[in-house]
Every structure is written in structure tokens, then in C-alpha cells.
Amino acid sequence: xxxxxxxxxxxxxxxxxxxxxxxxxxxxxxxxxxxxxxxxxxxxxxxxxxxxxxxxxxxxxxxxxxxx
Ligand SMILES: [Zn+2]
Numbered sequence: 001x002x003x004x005x006x007x008x009x010x011x012x013x014x015x016x017x018x019x020x021x022x023x024x025x026x027x028x029x030x031x032x033x034x035x036x037x038x039x040x041x042x043x044x045x046x047x048x049x050x051x052x053x054x055x056x057x058x059x060x061x062x063x064x065x066x067x068x
Pocket of ligand 1: 012013014015016017030031032035
């Protein structure tokens with residue numbers, strides 16, 4: 001019943017690939033530092049029009065599979 005609350009996969013805003021939206025992914029909602037940097041560069045040129053500036057961090061995490 002709790003399988004959907006452990007982690008969530010979203011589309012990376014930069015490359016549109018799969019990005020794990022969890023506390024373990026410090027680059028969320030991006031899939032990697034590379035995509036995050038690319039998107040920050042785009043923001044500097046275009047207008048900041050994303051409304052998600054504060055993703056929720058209160059979801060329970062305990063899956064160490066992505067650690068290290
Ligand atoms: Zn990406």
C-alpha cells in the first residue's frame with residue numbers, strides 16, 4: 001500500500017529523461033548536476049516561469065539502494 005510513497009519519478013525539465021524525485025536526488029527535479037546547470041543557464045537567459053521552487057521534503061525515505 002505504501003509502494004507509491006517511497007519515491008517518485010518525474011520528467012527532468014532539462015533533458016526530459018527520468019529523474020527520481022527523492023531526498024537522495026539533490027538535483028531534483030533534474031536528473032543530474034549537468035541538467036541542473038543547463039537549466040540554470042536557461043533561466044538566466046529566459047524568464048523564470050517555473051512555480052516549483054520548494055519541492056516537498058517531507059516524504060518518508062528509507063531506501064538505501066541509491067546511496068553512494
Ligand atoms: Zn536530465
